[in-house]
Amino acid sequence: MTNIQTQAPTAPVISQTQASAEDINGTQQYMAPLVWDLQALQISTKQAHWHVRGDNFIAVHKLLDKVTDHVREFADMAAERTVALGLPVDARIETVAAKNSLPQMKDGFQNYGETIKQVVAQMDAATATARKAIEGLDDIDLSSQDIAIAIEQGLVEDRWFLAAHLAVDN
Numbered sequence: 168m169t170n171i172q173t174q175a176p177t178a179p180v181i182s183q184t185q186a187s188a189e190d191i192n193g194t195q196q197y198m199a200p201l202v203w204d205l206q207a208l209q210i211s212t213k214q215a216h217w218h219v220r221g222d223n224f225i226a227v228h229k230l231l232d233k234v235t236d237h238v239r240e241f242a243d244m245a246a247e248r249t250v251a252l253g254l255p256v257d258a259r260i261e262t263v264a265a266k267n268s269l270p271q272m273k274d275g276f277q278n279y280g281e282t283i284k285q286v287v288a289q290m291d292a293a294t295a296t297a298r299k300a301i302e303g304l305d306d307i308d309l310s311s312q313d314i315a316i317a318i319e320q321g322l323v324e325d326r327w328f329l330a331a332h333l334a335v336d337n
C-alpha cells in the first residue's frame with residue numbers, strides 16, 4: 168500500500184480585469200446607451216437598404232449597406248470595451264428595443280429622399296449619444312473615450328455621404 172496523497176488539480180485563477188470598479192462602472196454607464204443605439208441603427212439602416220426606391224436607388228441602396236457594416240463594427244467596439252474591462256453588456260433584443268433613443272422610422276417602401284432623412288435623423292440621435300459618452304468618459308477612462316470618439320467620427324462621415332444626396336444648389 169502506498170501513502171501517496173493525490174490532490175485535485177486546481178484551475179489557474181486570474182483576475183478578469185485590472186481596471187478599477189469605478190472605471191468599469193463609469194464605462195458601462197456611457198457605453199451601454201451607445202451599444203443600444205448602434206444595435207438599433209444597424210437594423211434601421213438594413214431596413215432602409217431593402218426599401219429605398221427612386222432615381223438614386225443603386226447609389227443609396229449600396230451606400231446603406233456600407234453604413235450598416237460600419238455601424239455593426241461601431242457597436243462591436245463599444246460593447247467589447249465594456250466586456251474587456253470585465254462587465255457584461257445587456258444588448259438583448261428586448262433591451263435594445265426598450266432603451267434605444269432613435270426616432271421611429273416609417274414602415275414600407277420610401278423614396279430615397281425620405282429614406283435618407285429618416286436614417287440621418289436616427290444617426291443624429293446615435294451621434295448625440297456618442298458625444299455624451301465622449302464628454303462623460305473624459306474624467307473616467309481615456310481609452311474608452313477614444314472608442315466613443317472614433318464612433319462619433321465614423322457616424323459623422325457616413326451622415327455626410329448620405330446627406331449629400333439631398334443637397335440643393337443655392
Ligand SMILES: [Fe+2]
Pocket residue numbers: 216232
Ligand atoms: Fe443587400
